[in-house]
Amino acid sequence: MGLVIPFDDKASDPGLEALVALVAADMNRVNQTILARTGSDVAMIPEVATHLISSGGKRLRPMLTLATAALCGYxxxxxxxxxxxxEFMHTATLLHDDVVxxxxxxRGKLAARLLWGNEASVLVGDFLxxxxxxxxxxxGSLACLDVLSVAATVIAEGEVMQLSAAKDTETxxxxxxAVIRGKTAELFAAAAEVGPIVANRPKAEVAACRAYGMNLGVAFQLIDDALDYGGQAAKLGKNVGDDFREGKITLPVVLSFRRGNETERAFWKRVLEKGDIAEGDLETALATMKKHRALEDTVERARHYGSMARDALELFPDSAPRRALLEAVDFCIGRAH
Structure with missing residues (x-):
C-alpha cells in the first residue's frame, strides 16, 4: 500500500543539494576508492558488494565525514x-541485517541474500x-580508528538489543x-566525529560534531519508522509494512500499544508477538496508529532530535559546510512529507 502520512507542518524538503555540491569532488574519490576496494580474485565478492553499493543509496554517512572535515578546515x-x-561499515551492516x-x-532491488544466499551475504559483509x-x-590516526572500531562494536550491540526486544510489545x-542509538545513530555520530579528529581540532569541536551526528541519526531512524507505516514503496526502496510483517517493535508501535485499550493491545500481541498476521491487519495497524497519533508523534520526536543536531553546530561560525550540514537535518526530517 502507498499511504502518505498527512502532517501539518508543510516545511519544504530541500533535498541534499548543498551537501552533495560541497563534497562532490571528494565523493568522486570516495566512490573510486570503494570500487577499488571491492575488488577481489573471488568473483562473488565484488558481485555481491557491487549489487548493493551500486543500487543507489544517498551515501549520507560518508558525506558527513567529508563535510565535517571541511567544516574544520581539513x-x-x-x-x-x-x-x-x-560506507563499507554501513554496507556490511545492511548485508547482515537483511539476513537477520x-x-x-x-533500495528497490532484491536483497543480496535472495540472489546469492545468506552465507554469501554475511561473508561479503565481513569482507567489507x-x-x-x-x-x-x-x-594512520589511532583516534579515528578508536572511534570507528568502537562504533562497530556499538552497532553490533544495538542489533543484538533489537533482536532481544523483537516481538516484545512491552518495550x-x-x-x-537505546536500540536505535546503537544500531543506527552510532555510525552517524562516528562518521561526523572523525572529520574534526583527522583535522586535529579541539575536543569541543569533536564533541559538537559527534552530537550533531548522533541526534541526526536518531531523527533519521525515527522518520524511517514512521515511513514504514505511512510512506510509499517507491520512495522507501522496500515494501511498506516490512517492519510490521517482520514483527519489529518500532516507536509507532510502542506509542500505539501504550495508548491502546485492551482490545488494541491484544491485536498488537497477536500480530507481533505471535506473528499471526491475517488479511487486513496492516490496515488495522495503520488505523490504530492514526487513532493514537503514533505516526505524527514519532515525527515530532524526530523534529526534536533534529533541533538538537542543529544546536550542536552553533559552536561553528557560518560557512558553506555548516549550512550544508544544517540542510541535511531538514532533508532527514523532510522525508516524512
Missing part, C-alpha cells in the same frame, strides 16, 4: 579513506568490514531509543 587526504570506510530480518527488498579497517589503519520508549 587539508589532507585521510578523510577520503575514512569516508569510504564508513529475512528481508526481500533493499575487513577492508574498512584496513583503510582506517592506512590513514518502552527509552529502551527503543
Amino acid at each position: 587539508q589532507g587526504e585521510g578523510h577520503v579513506k575514512l569516508a569510504a570506510a564508513v 530480518d529475512q528481508s526481500e527488498m533493499r 568490514l575487513g577492508q574498512a579497517f584496513r583503510m582506517m589503519v592506512e590513514v 518502552t520508549e527509552d529502551a527503543y531509543l
Whole structure:
C-alpha cells in the first residue's frame, strides 16, 4: 500500500543539494576508492558488494565525514579513506541485517541474500568490514580508528538489543531509543566525529560534531519508522509494512500499544508477538496508529532530535559546510512529507 502520512507542518524538503555540491569532488574519490576496494580474485565478492553499493543509496554517512572535515578546515587526504570506510561499515551492516530480518527488498532491488544466499551475504559483509579497517589503519590516526572500531562494536550491540526486544510489545520508549542509538545513530555520530579528529581540532569541536551526528541519526531512524507505516514503496526502496510483517517493535508501535485499550493491545500481541498476521491487519495497524497519533508523534520526536543536531553546530561560525550540514537535518526530517 502507498499511504502518505498527512502532517501539518508543510516545511519544504530541500533535498541534499548543498551537501552533495560541497563534497562532490571528494565523493568522486570516495566512490573510486570503494570500487577499488571491492575488488577481489573471488568473483562473488565484488558481485555481491557491487549489487548493493551500486543500487543507489544517498551515501549520507560518508558525506558527513567529508563535510565535517571541511567544516574544520581539513587539508589532507585521510578523510577520503575514512569516508569510504564508513560506507563499507554501513554496507556490511545492511548485508547482515537483511539476513537477520529475512528481508526481500533493499533500495528497490532484491536483497543480496535472495540472489546469492545468506552465507554469501554475511561473508561479503565481513569482507567489507575487513577492508574498512584496513583503510582506517592506512590513514594512520589511532583516534579515528578508536572511534570507528568502537562504533562497530556499538552497532553490533544495538542489533543484538533489537533482536532481544523483537516481538516484545512491552518495550518502552527509552529502551527503543537505546536500540536505535546503537544500531543506527552510532555510525552517524562516528562518521561526523572523525572529520574534526583527522583535522586535529579541539575536543569541543569533536564533541559538537559527534552530537550533531548522533541526534541526526536518531531523527533519521525515527522518520524511517514512521515511513514504514505511512510512506510509499517507491520512495522507501522496500515494501511498506516490512517492519510490521517482520514483527519489529518500532516507536509507532510502542506509542500505539501504550495508548491502546485492551482490545488494541491484544491485536498488537497477536500480530507481533505471535506473528499471526491475517488479511487486513496492516490496515488495522495503520488505523490504530492514526487513532493514537503514533505516526505524527514519532515525527515530532524526530523534529526534536533534529533541533538538537542543529544546536550542536552553533559552536561553528557560518560557512558553506555548516549550512550544508544544517540542510541535511531538514532533508532527514523532510522525508516524512
